[in-house]
Every structure is written in C-alpha cells, then in structure tokens.
Amino acid sequence: MTRARITIDRDFTIADVPRRLFGSFVEHMGRCVYTGIYEPGHPTADDRGYRKDVLELVRELGPTVVRYPGGNFVSGYLWEDGIGPVAERPRRIDGAWHTIETNEFGLHEFMGWAREADVEVMEAINLGTRGVEEARALVEYANHPGGTYWSDLRRRNGAEDPFDIKLWCLGNELDGPWQIGHKTAHEYGRLAQETAKAMKLVDDSIELIAVGSSNRYMETFGSWEHTVLTHAYDEIDYISMHEYYQERSGDAASFLAEAVGMDAFIDGVVATIDAVKAAGKHTKQVDISFDEWNVWYAEGLDSADQIHQVKKEWREHPRLIEDEYSVTDAVVVGTLLNSLLRHGDRVRIANQAQLVNVIAPIRSEEGGSAWRQTIFWPFARMAALARGQILRLAVSADQIATEKFGDVDVIDAAATWSEADGRVALFVANRGLSEASEVSVDLRGLGAARVVSAEVLTIPEGGDRHTSNVESAPDAVGLVPLTGVGVQDGTVHLTLPPLSWAVVELEVAVS
Structure with missing residues (x-):
C-alpha cells in the first residue's frame, strides 16, 4: 500500500x-x-x-x-x-x-x-x-x-x-x-x-x-x-x-x-x-x-x-x-x-x-x-x-521510479472549488501498477459536509491493464462507485486501487 x-x-x-x-x-x-x-x-x-x-x-x-x-x-x-x-x-x-x-x-x-x-x-x-x-x-x-x-x-x-x-x-x-x-x-x-x-x-x-x-x-x-x-x-x-x-x-x-x-x-x-x-x-x-x-x-x-x-x-x-x-x-x-x-x-x-x-x-x-x-x-x-476556481494543491506522496522522469509521485491530482455551488471536485490518479494507494485530503478553510459522488475507473474484474471497450463489448471499462470514501474532522479518506483514475465530488461550506 x-x-x-x-x-x-x-x-x-x-x-x-x-x-x-x-x-x-x-x-x-x-x-x-x-x-x-x-x-x-x-x-x-x-x-x-x-x-x-x-x-x-x-x-x-x-x-x-x-x-x-x-x-x-x-x-x-x-x-x-x-x-x-x-x-x-x-x-x-x-x-x-x-x-x-x-x-x-x-x-x-x-x-x-x-x-x-x-x-x-x-x-x-x-x-x-x-x-x-x-x-x-x-x-x-x-x-x-x-x-x-x-x-x-x-x-x-x-x-x-x-x-x-x-x-x-x-x-x-x-x-x-x-x-x-x-x-x-x-x-x-x-x-x-x-x-x-x-x-x-x-x-x-x-x-x-x-x-x-x-x-x-x-x-x-x-x-x-x-x-x-x-x-x-x-x-x-x-x-x-x-x-x-x-x-x-x-x-x-x-x-x-x-x-x-x-x-x-x-x-x-x-x-x-x-x-x-x-x-x-x-x-x-x-x-x-x-x-x-x-x-x-x-x-x-x-x-x-x-x-x-x-x-x-x-x-x-x-x-x-x-x-x-x-x-x-x-x-x-x-x-x-x-x-x-x-x-x-x-x-x-x-x-x-x-x-x-x-x-x-x-x-x-x-x-x-x-x-x-x-x-x-x-x-x-x-x-x-470542474467549476469555479482551480485550487493549488500541496501533494506529499510516495514515489515510484521511472526511466524517463526519475522518481515521481505515485498520486497525481487536481481540484476545483465552486463557491456558488458549494462543491469541491477532486480528480486523482494512482500511477502504481500493483499497489493500492491510501490518500488523505486535508481541507483548510472548507468544511466537508458530505461526499456527493465518488467514482473510479480501474481494471475491471477478469480484465487487465490492456482491457478496452470495443463494439462487441462497449462497456467493458467504465466508471464504478469508489467505495469506502469517508470524511472525518475535515479530512477526506479514500483508497485508490492500482492503476486507477477517480473523481470525488464534495459538498463543502466555508469555515
């Protein structure tokens, strides 16, 4: 992990x-x-x-x-x-x-x-x-x-x-x-x-x-x-x-x-x-x-x-x-x-x-x-x-080795905040091919009221990283619910499966 x-x-x-x-x-x-x-x-x-x-x-x-x-x-x-x-x-x-x-x-x-x-x-x-x-x-x-x-x-x-x-x-x-x-x-x-x-x-x-x-x-x-x-x-x-x-x-x-x-x-x-x-x-x-x-x-x-x-x-x-x-x-x-x-x-x-x-x-x-x-x-x-303002994130993550770029963060992320809608959208990827990643998201100046939605794209059951959508199987790969997402004391906790991209939408209030 x-x-x-x-x-x-x-x-x-x-x-x-x-x-x-x-x-x-x-x-x-x-x-x-x-x-x-x-x-x-x-x-x-x-x-x-x-x-x-x-x-x-x-x-x-x-x-x-x-x-x-x-x-x-x-x-x-x-x-x-x-x-x-x-x-x-x-x-x-x-x-x-x-x-x-x-x-x-x-x-x-x-x-x-x-x-x-x-x-x-x-x-x-x-x-x-x-x-x-x-x-x-x-x-x-x-x-x-x-x-x-x-x-x-x-x-x-x-x-x-x-x-x-x-x-x-x-x-x-x-x-x-x-x-x-x-x-x-x-x-x-x-x-x-x-x-x-x-x-x-x-x-x-x-x-x-x-x-x-x-x-x-x-x-x-x-x-x-x-x-x-x-x-x-x-x-x-x-x-x-x-x-x-x-x-x-x-x-x-x-x-x-x-x-x-x-x-x-x-x-x-x-x-x-x-x-x-x-x-x-x-x-x-x-x-x-x-x-x-x-x-x-x-x-x-x-x-x-x-x-x-x-x-x-x-x-x-x-x-x-x-x-x-x-x-x-x-x-x-x-x-x-x-x-x-x-x-x-x-x-x-x-x-x-x-x-x-x-x-x-x-x-x-x-x-x-x-x-x-x-x-x-x-x-x-x-x-x-993605609505409102682009947020400048601070990411501290475990590293993975690459031949082309040296050591890079296992987690890649971006986020937006719409004050008008009271929503934060977090877009996050796990680059790791074999290990799940435990991610905590600290919210400062924003109180998380609830998780509106959480979806993930990852390797489907019975598939591998090369699985694709084709005419005969157009829905082999898609978004599925990301389970286990929780909010505690202003921190969002989620676990991303290996090789995955996820989006989490939060309802927040200015604190």
Missing part, C-alpha cells in the same frame, strides 16, 4: 476554470467526419446527415469548443470548396493524408452540427498554400453581416446571419517538415503577423492563435516560439502547443508519468512567452492554446500499418489511426487533464484530438453503432464537474 496526503486550502487558487479547456477536434482525416459525425443514410441520421447516436455521445462527453477542419488537412485546403450547392463542389486530392476529399461536408454543415452539439467553433485557416487574402475573405464570409461580396455569398448559400466565429488558428504545425507549406520561424512569424492584422481589420472581436511547436522534441522548440512571438506578439492572443503520448517498449511506468513531461512543456512555453513580453515591453498577455493532445500510438499498433495501407491508393475517408484505448491509456489521459487544469491560468484553451474514430474518445461504425472508449470517462467527468 502506498500513501499520499493532499492539502487543499480555499485561499490558494490558480485561476478560474477556463471552459475552453475542454475542447475537442474534428479534422477531415480518416473517418472523423464521414461515418463519424456525418453519415447520411445511417439509421440515426437526421435530414442533414448528422448521426444522432454520435451527437448524443458528444453531448455526454461535454466538449465546449471544437477545432475544425484541421490539422494537417488544413494546410492544403481551399475553404471555398466546402460552400455552395453540394452537387457542384469539387472533389480534391488531400495530400496530407493521401485521400480523396469529396467536400460533401464543409463550413455550413459544420456550423449546423456545432449548433446541434452546443459547442463553440474554433476555425483553422490555411497558411500552408494560401495567405492573407484568403484568410481575410473567410472572416468576411463567416462574420460580416452583409452588403459585401463574401458576406452576401454566405447569405445566398443559406446562412442569413453571420456565423460569428471568435476563435481562429493561424495555420497548423508549420514548423514541421511534413507540413504542406512548411516554413521557417521568420517566414511564418511575418505571415502570421500580416494575416492577423488583415483578419482583425475585418472583425476586431476575433481571437487569434499562432502556430507553436508541433511537440517539445522539435529541434526548433523554444527558438520557434521566440521568433514567432517577436514578430506577432501584439497581433495574436494565443500560441499553440501540440503533443501526443504513447507507451514505448512496455515502459508503463514512464507512460503513466507523462503528465510530468506535459507540465515541463507548458512551463517552458510560458517562460518563452513571458521573456518576449518583457523584452518587447508589451502590456497585453499572450496565453496558450494546447489545441492538439492525446494518447496516440504513432509507432506500433495500427497507426503505421493504416497509414502505409492508405498511401497505396487514393480513397475516400479510409480507416486511419483508429487507436483502441485501454485502462492504462484512460489513466494517462486523466493525468494529462490534471496537468492542463493545473495550468489553467495560462492554458486557456485545449483540444483533445480527435472527437470520433481518429484517436478519439468516441468510436462509430458505418451503418452500425457508436460507443465510448475508455478515455471518454476522465474527459466527460472533468468537463462536467
């Missing part, structure tokens, strides 16, 4: 909970759009082709903002292809994923779907093969009321009222040599600056996100952010971060500690932003949009085989990186969410990539069912219960 002590003090807060932290991502990649969120002819499809079974799961998952339409896809995308009569839209080669894009689903269809899903839209523009004029025109098309060429075209295409999109990504991963239109930091920084100026001349209420490093192992990481921000600091509002995580060579201990790496990655980008702010004598604050993150088995499992197979021929929406997530993956995702929440003062937007089928919390089959993957549960519970 390992042990940990968590101290919560109502006066030690980090920031308000940014609702955009619980974002997702829909890219024209694989089966995310076609047979994912959109499948005319499916038994549950409505008259617009939206799969209602998937929509119900999306609403349960609870994303607040969804990034669209890419991703690598956007760097070769002509947004005009996705508007107007569907029968007149061109079929195009998508070089990013070596597929055929039918353009049956475009901006208007996505905006309609977003209204049904009750999510904010985060639109990405193509700065790979296109530039200032095309971006400016898209803002006019989407957000201008009328009386101009592009806004009147939108109205003729069936949208009388503006879409009023507030969040815009200035391209995608242009630091990466794999990207269509790859650029140096100076090239991109100047383009982002001029594009941002032009877009805000059309609508000065929009918020803009500049491209940051594709991951923290890029050779240009740090210098890329510094150069881009030096050019565009005053014109942008956020800089992006991307990172994917996977278990390598059976090193589960290091994999379960990847939130330590995420913490360090975020801290490094924050330091760079603040250095540029100070050197440039800027007064505004640029924050972070961590707009691609997830577990992705980019090496091994199905991903490499699927990508290789897709590149043999040009096809419409083939299966692509449809990872099947295990109990272990779900616990890691829970700790990554904790990391994002702990940094909510600077990470104001985050998007788990992607929403359906493609490395996603939701899976669906063409003409068939839709179901929740294991990683669905930590996201859904945090999106639902």
